[in-house]
Amino acid sequence: MSVDEVGRWPLRIGSRVLRRFVETRELTLLVLIVAIIVGMSLASPVFLSLANFRAIAIGMAPTVIIAVGMTVLLVSGGFDLSVGSVLALASTVTALLLLSGASIPLAILGALALGVIIGLANGIVVTRIGVNPLVATLGSMSIARGIALVLTEGFSLINLPPAFGWAGRAEILGLPFLLWVALALVVVFDLAMRHGSFFRQLYYIGSNEKAARLSGLAVDRVRTLAYMLSGLLAALAGVLLASRLMSGTPTAGNALELQVLAAAVIGGASLRGGEGTVLGAFLGVVFVALINNAMTMLAVSIYWQMIVTGAVLVVAVALDMLVRRGDE
Amino acid sequence: MAAPLLELSDITKWYGTTRALGDVDFDLKRGEVHALVGENGAGKSTLLAILSGVVAPDKGTINIDGRAVTIDDPSRAQALGISTVFQELSLAGALTVAENVFVGRAPTACGVIRWSELRRRTQQILSPFGIEIDVGRPVDRLPAATRQLVEIAKALSLDARILLLDEPTSALTSDEVAALFDIITRLKTRGIGIVYVSHHMAEVFQIADRITVLRDGRRMTTRAVPETSIDDVVRAMVGRNLEIFAAATALVPGPVALAVRGNGAKGNSRHLELEIRFGEVVGLAGLMGSRRSELARSLVGLQRPPGGAAIEIKGRPTRLRCLRDAMTRGIAYVPDDRKAEGLFLSMSVTDNFVVTALRRFARLGWIERAAAKAAASEAVERFRIRVPSLAAAAGKLSGGNQQKLMLSKWLASDPAIIVIDEPTKGVDVEAKREIHKEVRRLAAAGKAILLISSDLPELFTISDRIVVMREGQIVGDLPTRLATEESVMALASGTGHKHEGEAA
Numbered sequence: 001m002s003v004d005e006v007g008r009w010p011l012r013i014g015s016r017v018l019r020r021f022v023e024t025r026e027l028t029l030l031v032l033i034v035a036i037i038v039g040m041s042l043a044s045p046v047f048l049s050l051a052n053f054r055a056i057a058i059g060m061a062p063t064v065i066i067a068v069g070m071t072v073l074l075v076s077g078g079f080d081l082s083v084g085s086v087l088a089l090a091s092t093v094t095a096l097l098l099l100s101g102a103s104i105p106l107a108i109l110g111a112l113a114l115g116v117i118i119g120l121a122n123g124i125v126v127t128r129i130g131v132n133p134l135v136a137t138l139g140s141m142s143i144a145r146g147i148a149l150v151l152t153e154g155f156s157l158i159n160l161p162p163a164f165g166w167a168g169r170a171e172i173l174g175l176p177f178l179l180w181v182a183l184a185l186v187v188v189f190d191l192a193m194r195h196g197s198f199f200r201q202l203y204y205i206g207s208n209e210k211a212a213r214l215s216g217l218a219v220d221r222v223r224t225l226a227y228m229l230s231g232l233l234a235a236l237a238g239v240l241l242a243s244r245l246m247s248g249t250p251t252a253g254n255a256l257e258l259q260v261l262a263a264a265v266i267g268g269a270s271l272r273g274g275e276g277t278v279l280g281a282f283l284g285v286v287f288v289a290l291i292n293n294a295m296t297m298l299a300v301s302i303y304w305q306m307i308v309t310g311a312v313l314v315v316a317v318a319l320d321m322l323v324r325r326g327d328e
Numbered sequence: 329m330a331a332p333l334l335e336l337s338d339i340t341k342w343y344g345t346t347r348a349l350g351d352v353d354f355d356l357k358r359g360e361v362h363a364l365v366g367e368n369g370a371g372k373s374t375l376l377a378i379l380s381g382v383v384a385p386d387k388g389t390i391n392i393d394g395r396a397v398t399i400d401d402p403s404r405a406q407a408l409g410i411s412t413v414f415q416e417l418s419l420a421g422a423l424t425v426a427e428n429v430f431v432g433r434a435p436t437a438c439g440v441i442r443w444s445e446l447r448r449r450t451q452q453i454l455s456p457f458g459i460e461i462d463v464g465r466p467v468d469r470l471p472a473a474t475r476q477l478v479e480i481a482k483a484l485s486l487d488a489r490i491l492l493l494d495e496p497t498s499a500l501t502s503d504e505v506a507a508l509f510d511i512i513t514r515l516k517t518r519g520i521g522i523v524y525v526s527h528h529m530a531e532v533f534q535i536a537d538r539i540t541v542l543r544d545g546r547r548m549t550t551r552a553v554p555e556t557s558i559d560d561v562v563r564a565m566v567g568r569n570l571e572i573f574a575a576a577t578a579l580v581p582g583p584v585a586l587a588v589r590g591n592g593a594k595g596n597s598r599h600l601e602l603e604i605r606f607g608e609v610v611g612l613a614g615l616m617g618s619r620r621s622e623l624a625r626s627l628v629g630l631q632r633p634p635g636g637a638a639i640e641i642k643g644r645p646t647r648l649r650c651l652r653d654a655m656t657r658g659i660a661y662v663p664d665d666r667k668a669e670g671l672f673l674s675m676s677v678t679d680n681f682v683v684t685a686l687r688r689f690a691r692l693g694w695i696e697r698a699a700a701k702a703a704a705s706e707a708v709e710r711f712r713i714r715v716p717s718l719a720a721a722a723g724k725l726s727g728g729n730q731q732k733l734m735l736s737k738w739l740a741s742d743p744a745i746i747v748i749d750e751p752t753k754g755v756d757v758e759a760k761r762e763i764h765k766e767v768r769r770l771a772a773a774g775k776a777i778l779l780i781s782s783d784l785p786e787l788f789t790i791s792d793r794i795v796v797m798r799e800g801q802i803v804g805d806l807p808t809r810l811a812t813e814e815s816v817m818a819l820a821s822g823t824g825h826k827h828e829g830e831a832a
């Protein structure tokens with residue numbers, strides 16, 4: 001080992017640890033989240049309360065569920081703008097079915113099936129016909145929202161059977177059922193994306209589609225399934241939201257797709273595909289939810305919140321780019 | 329004497345904990361071809377990247393005409409008269425040949441591109457290579473060899489004083505190499521200095537005036553060509569003597585694994601008859617435009633067989649509609665473009681290795697990391713793939729090491745029939761021998777192998793039979809021991825007599 005090398009040792013190790021830290025997005029986010037919690041606990045007495053945390057958890061549960069599907073898609077190089085509309089459509093369809101006398105399981109299954117079908121349509125249009133995912137899902141976003149509004153003439157559907165509200169109200173071990181569902185999905189899909197042989201294929205496809213095809217992966221089928229999963233999870237979020245609000249709301253989830261995308265990207269997913277983890281996207285959602293909550297606590301106006309969320313997104317992605325460039 | 333055209337001293341470059349270059353001195357005189365050789369990962373491309381402003385050295389100075397310069401970005405390199413042909417082609421695929429050659433410098437009139445002038449000048453630049461192509465065609469529709477020629481033409485058109493060529497001939501056939509050497513000789517008389525990186529020792533000794541050997545990022549030696557020999561250079565590269573690998577081809581091949589039957593099929597007069605047996609290596613030779621890659625791709629379901637030929641697998645007529653059809657029948661295809669078609673550059677070495685065998689490494693849908701890593705590390709060892717770690721992204725390996733990784737990835741799927749397009753593109757002498765040995769070992773284990781290579785000596789080293797294609801037809805099929813390089817070239821270019829296989 002030359003003198004030159006010896007001199008570089010401590011610096012090299014130090015910068016490696018630092019880089020590893022910045023590179024592991026989950027870790028960075030976790031630290032930021034803890035920092036917000038500590039900071040806010042000092043700044044506001046109401047922040048660190050069970051009631052506030054419960055409100056945050058219930059509020060973000062649908063976003064987390066949708067973010068799981070979005071991450072799976074982003075990793076495969078896909079993209080889904082229709083999730084917010086599918087959530088609204090699923091919530092109104094559940095309500096409509098219930099009001100027309102269908103049993104609760106049937107109403108839920110109907111809404112979930114609809115989500116899968118929209119996902120399938122997205123997948124086919126993107127993979128078989130080759131329409132750009134942005135355009136394809138922009139179209140289905142508009143169509144799904146339109147159907148929800150046509151079905152309800154723009155009104156919320158209320159007077160749902162009381163038993164349907166169970167999922168939205170229930171608590172297990174002191175935590176809201178909604179949160180349990182969201183956490184279970186995060187854990188299952190995070191592990192599946194890391195170790196499952198089916199879900200690993202998404203990384204290959206997103207990283208180099210041509211090579212994935214030549215390596216014998218069923219690229220179109222896997223990508224279509226990813227769209228179906230995204231549709232299914234968006235519909236599930238819609239059903240749970242309907243249960244919590246005890247109404248079918250055609251205007252729910254407006255601009256949710258952008259929030260979810262922002263959270264997934266903050267969590268380390270890339271719009272170019274091939275990168276991202278479900279855990280990262282989850283932490284991204286938590287991070288954004290906490291920032292919004294903190295700003296509400298500090299009585300920052302809702303308009304400013306939008307500006308801050310946008311700025312956080314750009315800064316997160318810009319930092320990521322800088323780290324990568326330094327890495328060559 | 330005047331200062332040399334280019335002088336580098338003490339150049340050092342680290343990538344993380346990998347030292348790509350350590351205190352390297354290098355110089356280039358006017359009108360000289362200075363070859364840079366070394367094993368895969370020795371640091372050759374890194375040195376050129378520093379000279380072309382793509383990466384910055386950690387230490388060291390660069391002098392041009394005796395004056396110190398900093399080359400901190402590619403446009404600066406261009407301004408200094410340095411022009412580069414990179415190892416990994418860097419053309420914009422969707423743009424036309426002409427636009428690529430004149431990127432950013434298209435002739436204009438009042439800000440409007442003069443397309444006809446652009447085309448004319450491009451044709452002018454390409455003409456010395458004897459390639460006739462429509463310069464209005466998008467680059468990604470061209471075969472690899474033509475793309476490489478376009479890349480070279482582009483670098484030449486910059487009127488550089490210093491030309492850096494990183495493995496410029498890896499996809500070229502001998503005629504094209506000869507054309508390139510003519511051009512290089514002409515450039516030399518104009519006082520242009522050329523740095524020439526290659527793994528082909530014969531080429532290096534033919535064209536270079538001096539040779540510098542790099543090993544592990546260190547300069548081992550610099551010699552004038554008349555005073556050294558291939559053996560000396562190879563010894564300096566690998567640190568010991570290499571014995572020549574002679575393939576053992578004394579085996580009796582098994583039943584026919586893969587056959588193409590295109591003789592007169594459907595009123596087609598093209599001759600396209602080919603049989604590959606288990607246990608043999610068939611080499612497919614041909615010049616550019618012989619459509620041999622097309623034939624290879626049709627054997628693995630990537631396109632229809634040329635001229636409506638029929639394909640038989642293990643004696644049964646089969647229609648392959650896609651690559652998966654071929655894979656389920658035990659056929660593997662190793663593409664010739666490692667970057668675009670072979671590897672997942674942002675993913676780890678292990679991930680790249682297991683992709684073709686995800687199912688084999690999975691139990692109940694769960695990938696067994698430990699098994700995958702163990703298999704990847706075994707392959708890395710066997711093929712001497714130089715990697716910083718198994719977790720490093722494939723894109724960070726040197727070109728030749730990427731090639732080895734791609735090959736090993738395919739062998740991991742344990743196919744019965746293997747179609748390989750240019751297996752040793754950009755691979756150093758020692759690794760090339762390892763790959764040749766591996767191909768022979770696979771044949772000995774009963775696999776059927778079809779191998780395409782522009783490197784004739786390579787075909788002669790590992791094939792049992794050599795099949796020659798010209799203009800979409802098979803014009804010769806002869807046992808390697810009866811073939812000579814001259815007879816194969818004559819068949820491929822259409823100047824020779826027809827051979828045995830043709831009789832049928």
Ligand SMILES: Nc1ncnc2c1ncn2[C@@H]1O[C@H](COP(=O)(O)OP(=O)(O)OP(=O)(O)O)[C@@H](O)[C@H]1O
Pocket residue numbers: 328343344346347348366367368369370371372373374375415714715716723724725726727728729754756
């Ligand atoms: N971007 C990068 N990040 C990390 N390591 C790198 C990077 N580029 C090159 N290296 C490492 O630097 C070393 C030298 O690589 P280089 O590409 O210069 O080799 P080379 O001599 O051109 O080899 P080849 O004959 O295979 O093209 C290798 O060990 C390689 O892994």
Ligand SMILES: [Mg+2]
Pocket residue numbers: 372373374415494726727728
């Ligand atoms: Mg190289």
